[in-house]
Amino acid sequence: MPAQTRATATPLHLFNTAGPEDAARTLLTCLHSTRWARRLAAHRPYPDAPALLAAADEAAYDLTPDDLAEALAAESLPDLPAGTYAAAGTALRAAHAAYESRFGHVFVICLDGIPAAEALDRTLEGIRSRLANDPEEERAVTAEELRRLAGQRLRHALRGAGR
Incomplete structure (x- = not known):
């Protein structure tokens, strides 16, 4: 070309x-x-x-x-916004550790459209509420979140294409 x-x-x-x-x-x-x-x-x-x-x-x-x-093995927790207090990071790591212990994989959540200032709260809220899921229900929720993340990332990669 x-x-x-x-x-x-x-x-x-x-x-x-x-x-x-x-x-x-x-x-x-x-x-x-x-x-x-x-x-x-x-x-x-x-x-x-x-x-x-x-x-x-x-x-x-x-x-x-x-x-x-395979997909979950490559995922990591969302980055914390700049200026996040150390206590918030500790709370997120503790919640994630509880989640990973219960379900055996990293917690994933699509925060598309969520303001950065609300991302930490939404992530913590998501982990805490999803800890109550049974493993089969959580597998379905996790698959949906991965699907949404893939779409968000693909839209970002194609920004400007087809418009």
């Missing part, structure tokens, strides 16, 4: 024309499930960003327990 065209190409066009491994690597930054990433990369090209987002969403509903475990 000529340099001038490459400079003006949309992120979606670059994704659609990337090699399969490069496309899968990009997708793995959104959701670390190899099967999910390969499935989406194999179905390129996508006509527009909404089509890719819909395909990503649909593929996320098909995650197996092994796919979820």
Whole structure:
């Protein structure tokens, strides 16, 4: 692709024309499930960003327990906002430790649309309320949160594409 065209190409066009491994690597930054990433990369090209987002969403509903475990292994707690008190960080780590002890994996939550000032409170509230879930119910909630996170991350990667 000529340099001038490459400079003006949309992120979606670059994704659609990337090699399969490069496309899968990009997708793995959104959701670390190899099967999910390969499935989406194999179905390129996508006509527009909404089509890719819909395909990503649909593929996320098909995650197996092994796919979820793979994705969860790559997740970490959300970053705390700058200026967060040490006590708040300690409370978050303690709540997360209780969650991980109960369910055996990292806590995930999609905070899309939540103001940064509310992120810590929402995360703590989410952990505390979800600790009451039974393991099967929490697996379903976790899968939904991963699906939402993947969509959020993919939208961020495609910002400006298809609009």
